[in-house]
């Protein structure tokens with residue numbers, strides 16, 4: 163036996179072959195998006211459990227040779243695999259279960275046309291001795307351990323055989339083994355077990371047998387096994403449907419697949435390699451050959467991070483400022499030019515080239531990784547972790563070709579930036595900041611009474627509807643007039659509202675805003691008041707994340723503005739504890755940042771799947787892409803929705819489709835989607851793309867008209883974006899569209915100044931939708947969870963009650979009487 167083990171361990175040929183096939187490649191599969199749980203020796207089938215659990219205690223078991231695949235070191239035995247995880251071994255589902263049906267329960271090979279009948283039924287009496295052990299892994303209750311030990315030794319010669327030789331031998335066998343009905347039944351179960359094994363399907367990835375092809379391969383392998391030599395069959399019966407059996411069969415399965423499925427393997431290999439998003443730092447060779455210095459300006463809001471980074475930007479001979487918003491890019495563009503430094507503006511919608519400029523303020527998606535700069539600034543670097551747009555920050559960090567790169571943001575991504583800098587071989591300097599003045603929580607709140615609003619207050623609400631209700635209520639109850647800022651407004655209108663609010667000489671001294679206020683605008687806010695602290699996430703009402711609460715509250719009291727001491731509070735007392743909790747919470751420690759493939763990567767991938775539509779390609783890419791542990795694939799549902807809509811449009815190349823899918827459109831707004839479809843159709847027909855949209859004559863007189871203006875502006879903005887991403891000749895009306903967009907932005911501004919109407923639903927008869935920084939609001943869902951307040955408008959409540967309960971349970975005693983430093 164010892165000789166046998168020694169023999170096994172020294173079979174370098176097998177080991178090296180398997181290593182080459184499996185382990186080297188296998189390491190690449192660890193981070194598949196939907197990893198299959200490792201093999202486990204737990205049995206989920208309660209009928210099998212008692213029968214085979216004994217076998218795992220056999221004295222002979224410890225002598226069973228371990229196949230090179232088995233341990234992979236990390237298998238760790240079943241005991242470490244939680245029951246819940248194990249279920250994923252069965253993810254292959256019915257397809258597998260149905261596919262394994264060739265062996266008959268009665269020992270007769272089922273009528274499977276694809277296979278010869280190679281199994282024979284023998285008289286069960288003839289085999290009674292073997293059937294006693296059969297299917298039980300030697301379990302049969304009356305066996306002694308000694309007998310079982312002997313049995314396992316009896317099979318050593320099979321267990322320790324070279325799988326390659328064994329496979330060859332199996333190929334040459336003409337007749338299947340003689341088995342009795344019980345043995346056939348057990349063998350069937352073994353095949354079934356193999357086909358269901360998550361471990362085997364996961365390991366098979368290493369030889370480029372995809373998860374979707376594995377059941378077919380396992381099915382064919384099952385048929386192949388019918389011709390296995392008698393001793394192999396007996397050994398499998400002895401092992402029963404167990405992980406040992408899977409590990410024994412797997413190397414034979416590898417040989418079988420390599421010989422029988424070369425085309426499938428080649429195709430899947432090509433697909434996997436094309437969807438390889440591991441090591442993204444290697445995508446930017448120009449940046450890699452530079453010795454870049456990364457400076458992380460790390461701190462909370464209003465601590466001077468951007469100010470210091472911009473100082474370096476302006477001092478440099480050439481520079482690029484990458485902004486999270488068009489609005490902020492415009493602010494920097496204005497500020498820098500005002501200081502006499504020529505700076506251009508580049509966003510998806512506008513290109514303002516200032517003659518002789520060596521500086522550019524752009525949105526982060528537009529940042530060039532080809533141009534050389536002395537200084538680059540990437541603002542709000544924590545947005546790398548954003549589930550939708552994170553890839554743009556990651557790309558900028560990895561790919562900008564600048565000697566010095568200044569990152570401004572909170573500490574949440576500091577650790578991961580350290581790791582990425584190490585991977586990139588760049589030097590990282592950290593500069594830590596504190597808020598100029600601490601943010602103070604006003605503990606008495608507004609006690610639900612909007613009459614307590616003061617000049618310089620900013621009321622934050624998380625839906626368009628709430629914003630207008632609050633505005634209406636404030637203007638009705640008090641002498642204050644309100645400006646409004648929310649995501650669906652064009653940047654020009656938001657800036658106009660911000661200056662109206664900042665200007666002390668008018669009566670507009672209160673701001674009502676959505677989370678859009680959290681970034682980019684310099685505002686004279688004395689106190690931030692949260693109207694509520696829950697928001698709709700597209701599915702249900704959820705508490706506003708602490709990081710967002712911090713960011714928004716931090717807008718109060720900025721250095722150099724009228725109110726340097728910032729205050730934050732809530733409208734209602736019952737929200738206060740949550741606010742304090744959020745402000746006290748340390749910043750998250752982000753573990754992964756976003757990635758998305760470039761067009762070239764998608765194109766390469768699509769080459770492997772020539773018959774698929776673009777939507778299917780995107781889906782397949784998502785399923786098969788590989789990422790390493792520091793990255794996630796950004797959400798792309800909105801991209802898929804557009805791809806789906808454009809599926810039938812003729813005349814679009816893959817690249818056209820890819821570009822159209824990134825157009826800024828609210829996918830829930832049918833009007834906007836209709837225009838996108840129209841633009842794409844004209845483009846596909848090589849016709850000049852027409853705006854085909856009339857201009858409203860006056861500002862809005864009610865909310866429906868205001869919504870209409872917002873949509874029109876979004877459609878025009880989409881036209882401008884497309885004109886910048888496609889051939890300008892196909893979008894010949896840019897000048898006209900710019901003029902229309904600017905006119906609508908003005909009309910929106912005028913409308914907001916006099917807006918004193920109740921908000922309406924965006925889509926009649928359907929849930930109300932509203933675009934607020936990427937989030938969409940559904941009226942019905944909100945209304946389900948709102949209640950009328952004494953002020954006559956609705957606010958979300960139910961979750962807050964939950965929080966009250968939670969707080970009570972946690973005995974979180976907070977002193978409401980004193981102000982708490984945030």
Ligand SMILES: Nc1ncnc2c1ncn2[C@@H]1O[C@H](COP(=O)(O)OP(=O)(O)OP(=O)(O)O)[C@@H](O)[C@H]1O
Pocket residue numbers: 461462463464465466467468469470570682684716720721722
């Ligand atoms: N050294 C300074 N001298 C004069 N003003 C400064 C200085 N540092 C910062 N400020 C001003 O303080 C305000 C906040 O600074 P800054 O925008 O740089 O903060 P931040 O930490 O980047 O905050 P946020 O993340 O909210 O943008 C700005 O109006 C800025 O002009």
